[in-house]
Amino acid sequence: MKKPKTFAPSLAGRCLRYMVMDLLGFGRMLSQDTLSAMRTGSSWHKTFQSRLVHETEVVGLELPIKNGELGISGRIDAVIQEKGQMVAVEYKTVNGDKFRQIEEYGPLFDHWAQLALYVNLGDYDRGRLIVDNRDSEERLSWDLLPDPKWSTWVITRIQLARKHQLQRTLPSREISLGCLHCDRWQRCFKTAEERAQMVQSHPQWEPNPSLPERFVTAHAKDSDSHCAEHSN
Numbered sequence: 001m002k003k004p005k006t007f008a009p010s011l012a013g014r015c016l017r018y019m020v021m022d023l024l025g026f027g028r029m030l031s032q033d034t035l036s037a038m039r040t041g042s043s044w045h046k047t048f049q050s051r052l053v054h055e056t057e058v059v060g061l062e063l064p065i066k067n068g069e070l071g072i073s074g075r076i077d078a079v080i081q082e083k084g085q086m087v088a089v090e091y092k093t094v095n096g097d098k099f100r101q102i103e104e105y106g107p108l109f110d111h112w113a114q115l116a117l118y119v120n121l122g123d124y125d126r127g128r129l130i131v132d133n134r135d136s137e138e139r140l141s142w143d144l145l146p147d148p149k150w151s152t153w154v155i156t157r158i159q160l161a162r163k164h165q166l167q168r169t170l171p172s173r174e175i176s177l178g179c180l181h182c183d184r185w186q187r188c189f190k191t192a193e194e195r196a197q198m199v200q201s202h203p204q205w206e207p208n209p210s211l212p213e214r215f216v217t218a219h220a221k222d223s224d225s226h227c228a229e230h231s232n
């Protein structure tokens with residue numbers, strides 16, 4: 001029998017239904033703009049990693065993170081040693097508009113949740129999220145410490161997703177402003193108009209289980225969820 005698909009850490013902060021669609025192998029609708037941003041991001045990634053090797057004490061690049069019980073499999077961009085601590089580094093690039101939103105509201109929730117998974121399940125001393133602006137080369141960064149509340153939330157979400165994966169059922173929608181940018185939205189709404197209406201009447205993300213209070217999200221004016229927790 002075919003082995004169930006593994007859970008990619010980048011899914012940790014996504015809508016539960018989206019996670020399950022990924023685990024069940026549903027396709028994504030990627031626009032030309034998204035594909036081009038992905039290509040540029042990938043080249044920035046390589047440059048970032050090669051600079052990191054010269055500027056810091058790098059333990060490893062693309063280090064695997066695995067958890068057999070939860071079926072997680074992924075790679076951490078870099079792990080560095082700093083002041084005797086092991087730091088997991090997650091690198092992201094965004095366009096200028098998104099960068100301004102992040103500057104104002106804090107890191108995107110899914111970026112933060114991915115790093116929280118690395119730090120809490122990978123047993124690192126701390127995590128560092130680095131976000132570069134592809135349009136201006138500005139940079140933002142935040143540090144994150146291990147936190148049992150994050151650990152519990154992330155593990156519970158993955159377990160729920162796995163349960164649906166094994167039963168081959170899709171969970172209910174977790175409608176929010178994020179649906180407007182979701183590349184699997186056609187599996188949730190019949191038309192873009194229906195999506196716009198539903199999102200307008202329910203813009204706030206209410207995941208199951210709900211977020212611990214200190215991770216409550218603040219929504220940017222027009223799009224994705226941001227994490228209220230900036231750094232530790």
Ligand code: SF4
Pocket residue numbers: 015016017018173174175176178179182183184185186187188
């Ligand atoms: S459209 Fe919304 S509810 Fe559907 S998978 Fe995407 S984020 Fe989740």
